[in-house]
Amino acid sequence: MRPATATPKKIAFRPNWWARAGWLLLAVYVVYAAGRLGFVPERFASGLEHGSRFLARMFPPNFSRWELIQSGILESLQIAVIATALGIALALPIGFLAARNLMPAFVTWPTRALIALCRSFHPIIVAILFVKAIGFGALAGVMALIVASIGFIAKLFAEAIEEISLKQVEAVRATGAGFFAVLIMGVVPQVLPRFIGFSTYQLDSNLRNSTMVGIVGGGGIGATLFTAYQRFDFDVVLAILIVIVALIMVAEIFSGWARKVFQ
């Protein structure tokens, strides 16, 4: 095919052998790990049959214990709202302290370490800690979600502050404004819409998580859901799941509205 004397072919895209090796390695590992865990088609097929029986037992959803569901869901809602409100209140100053363009390094580093600590565990693990520490009930759930909210909002808030235009801040500073006046008139207006975005997202997220902390004893609908699972009352389970989905959707509508107001 190729004449022996031909000049070497010009290559537009040099093959990246390291990247190819990396992808190949990943594929091999996925297949290996799936085999180790019994993640094989036959196992999946037998599971499907089991699943269909489970789904059949869920229908129709059973709302007969609606009082239980109602009190559970209300408690979850309260946990989520309190945790979000307190979480935001605490995340605001922490976020400011973590912003490297406003604060000296000896302030930002410890603050960032605190935020990293808040972020390093899943809310469920934090909830277990609080249940062990302060006992069963909604208080433990609230505390766990406050920790999660601080981790999320403070980190993103600090990053938003680090991206602001310093020209606007400089102009406010040049009027002789003190530090807090510069924050209020120069920094906050630039980050407010993003902050509202983070907060409403965190409210969403706290609502979802508040339905879960109950499983480990943190109060809310989670406990009811878990009990229903264990009693094989799958029709009640479905009823609870439907209510949770409805709650999340309402929250979604609310947060969309909030973002628009603060645009």
Place this chain on the structure above:
Amino acid sequence: MNLAVTAPAGAQAATDDPRALVLRGLVKAYRPGQPVLRGIDLTIPGTGLTAIIGPSGTGKSTLIRCINRLVQPTAGQILFRGEDLATLSGTGLRRARRRIGMVFQEYNLVERLSVMENLLCGRLGYVPVWRAWLRKFPQGDIDRAFDLLEAVGLAGFAERRADALSGGQRQRVGIARALMQEPEIVLADEPTSSLDPKSSVEIMEILSRLAAERGVPVVVNIHNVALARRFATRVVGMSGGHVVYDGPPEGLTERDLNGIYGGENWQE
């Protein structure tokens, strides 16, 4: 304007003016050993518009920012109304800054605030923080803000958001914000460089007129020599971190300009 014309004599005459701004041996080096300002001795009279001209990178912005200490001078004195601004810090510095209005090249308005809020930013050095937070500014400040808006030709724009304005309109807000401070001097750092020629003239007119009405001296960094000649009562030429011309605009010759900007071909 009957200021003495030559630099040494001018400086001598203006030192007697208690409202003058006097720079003595001002040095700024962002990196040690590479000064941008190499010992500026300059007296800016307490009236009129002083234009600082010179090529880019010669330290005009640095000079102006040293005065209100947005930039920290390396050495030298900045004497204004019986105080050395170079030594101030904390509350003293904030009190000095609120008497110094500043107009920026890129307007530096807080984009997401309304025009009125931007104007009231000029009062932040005077009002307590909680008033700013709740937007409960004293009625006197609000009245004056409306008057100033009218004076700069933006009556009816109070509730517009700053990011909805054109460049010329933004700079008018910038001037109004500086004057809201009831300043004893106004610094303007290239206030027309981001504007079209017509807006540039309008901005310079507004700046010089309003400052003159209030008896506030103005220091303007400006690239445009024609505008400097037209509006300035005094011109300072800078080159290589030194003052190389200091006198009235009429006295500015082609030779001076060549000395300031270097070379000759650009003037054709």
